[in-house]
Structures are given as structure tokens and as C-alpha cells.
Amino acid sequence: xxxxxxxxxxxxxxxxxxxxxxxxxxxxxxxxxxxxxxxxxxxxxxxxxxxxxxxxxxxxxxxxxxxxxxxxxxxxxxxxxxxxxxxxxxxxxxxxxxxxxxxxxxxxxxxxxxxxxxxxxxxxxxxxxxxxxxxxxxxxxxxxxxxxxxxxxxxxxxxxxxxxxxxxxxxxxxxxxxxxxxxxxxxxxxxxxxxxxxxxxxxxxxxxxxxxxxxxxxxxxxxxxxxxxxxxxxxxxxxxxx
Numbered sequence: 001x002x003x004x005x006x007x008x009x010x011x012x013x014x015x016x017x018x019x020x021x022x023x024x025x026x027x028x029x030x031x032x033x034x035x036x037x038x039x040x041x042x043x044x045x046x047x048x049x050x051x052x053x054x055x056x057x058x059x060x061x062x063x064x065x066x067x068x069x070x071x072x073x074x075x076x077x078x079x080x081x082x083x084x085x086x087x088x089x090x091x092x093x094x095x096x097x098x099x100x101x102x103x104x105x106x107x108x109x110x111x112x113x114x115x116x117x118x119x120x121x122x123x124x125x126x127x128x129x130x131x132x133x134x135x136x137x138x139x140x141x142x143x144x145x146x147x148x149x150x151x152x153x154x155x156x157x158x159x160x161x162x163x164x165x166x167x168x169x170x171x172x173x174x175x176x177x178x179x180x181x182x183x184x185x186x187x188x189x190x191x192x193x194x195x196x197x198x199x200x201x202x203x204x205x206x207x208x209x210x211x212x213x214x215x216x217x218x219x220x221x222x223x224x225x226x227x228x229x230x231x232x233x234x235x236x237x238x239x240x241x242x
Contacts, residue, residue, distance in 0.1 A: 005013050007151050009234065016230070018223050022051070056213055060201040061221030064229060069177040072184075072196040081107055081195070084167035087155050087183060088113020088125035092200035093174050098136055102174065102196070108161055112146040112155040152183055152231070153240045156190045165192055176200040178225065182232045185241030 014020060054060065065077035078100075084107055086097040098176050101109055111133075113125035126147035130140050144162055149155045165171060175183050177198035187194045202221060235241040 056215035060226040064225035066203040083108035083171040083203045085110040087173040096199045109143040112159045154185045188242035
């Protein structure tokens with residue numbers, strides 16, 4: 001069932017991603033022109049131009065990130081923890097993992113992440129992380145590398161099977177700030193309570209209402225933000241999150 005969920009989610013995202021929708025919108029406009037429906041084509045083109053301008057001038061993606069990123073405070077105080085788990089993703093996650101492992105050298109350590117690709121399951125995030133940690137002086141023999149997961153749900157399920165955490169243990173979860181609410185919900189669902197340790201914040205509360213032209217950057221953040229919100233909704237609806 002999880003395999004079907006993975007494929008459906010990947011295929012669906014190909015069509016509903018904001019950048020894909022812009023291309024589809026443009027394609028429909030071209031078809032309307034070819035069939036001579038010029039009035040409707042003009043309206044579609046005007047609408048597309050307006051959307052392009054909004055995305056280019058306003059940090060809409062950051063507006064969507066903000067309510068997710070403010071859910072948990074950065075740099076929570078930690079003491080007497082039993083383990084640290086980091087989800088594959090941004091460089092900042094791995095860097096913070098290294099910092100915490102040096103601060104808490106005797107705790108259990110887990111890196112979780114395989115390949116999210118539909119076609120290439122050979123390049124594993126866990127393998128790249130092992131090399132990264134080794135270059136930065138960590139003893140990777142003390143780290144459990146989970147390398148088969150393809151999404152957040154599998155991160156939690158596969159990692160729990162590997163380490164079998166005790167209910168009384170205190171585990172720290174490191175992931176990107178906007179991804180933390182969904183991650184905590186997933187770990188909760190599999191019966192693994194974690195301490196959120198968000199990193200890699202993408203919204204600036206002090207400058208979130210602004211006007212600046214950065215179409216590529218704004219679109220990139222919008223794509224990730226929309227994907228995360230859809231992920232939250234789908235995970236909750238499918239019973240994969242608390």
C-alpha cells in the first residue's frame with residue numbers, strides 16, 4: 001500500500017506543481033490560439049501574465065512557509081537526550097546534526113533517507129551523508145543509516161524498525177523548519193515521540209511583507225511551500241499523521 005501511495009503522490013505532483021500548472025496554462029492558451037478561440041486565449045494570456053507578475057514581485061512562498069516555520073522554536077534547550085535522528089534533505093540539516101553529535105557524543109544517532117526519485121533508486125541520500133560526515137570527522141560506525149525510505153512516512157517507519165526506540169527515550173528530530181510539522185505528525189503516528197529541532201528557516205518575519213523582483217527564487221519557494229501544504233493535507237487524510 002505504501003508503494004502505491006508513493007507512486008500516486010509522485011505522479012499527481014507532476015501535474016499539480018505550480019510550475020507545471022503554469023506550463024499547462026500556457027499550453028492551453030496556445031491550443032486556443034491554434035483553434036481560433038482568440039478572445040478566450042487573450043483572457044488566458046492576461047491571466048497568466050498577472051500570475052507571473054504576482055509570483056515575481058511577492059514572496060508568496062514565504063507567506064505559506066511562515067505559519068509552518070513558527071510552529072516550533074529554533075534551538076530548543078536539550079538535556080539528557082537518548083538519540084538524534086536527522087531526515088535527509090538540506091545541507092543545514094546535516095551540519096546541525098554534526099553540531100549536536102559533538103555536543104551529545106554518547107547518544108544514539110540515525111540518518112534516514114534513500115532516494116525520492118521514481119526512476120533512480122541507486123543514488124541514496126544515506127550514502128552521500130555517510131561520506132559527508134566522514135569528511136567532517138564523525139565516526140560513522142556509530143550512526144545508523146536508513147537508506148531505503150522514499151518519503152517522510154517511510155523515514156519514520158523504516159527508522160523505527162531499525163532502532164526500536166523505547167517509549168521512555170528522548171529523541172531529537174532534525175529537519176527543515178517548514179517540514180517539521182508534518183514530520184512530527186508522522187513520527188507521532190508511528191508511535192515515536194520526538195523533540196522538534198527545526199533548522200534552515202526560509203521566511204523572515206521582520207521582512208515578510210515586501211516587494212522585490214525574484215521570479216525564479218519566488219517560484220522555487222512557492223513550489224516547495226505548496227508541496228508541503230498538500231503533503232500535510234494528504235498525510236492527515238490518509239491517516240499517516242497525528
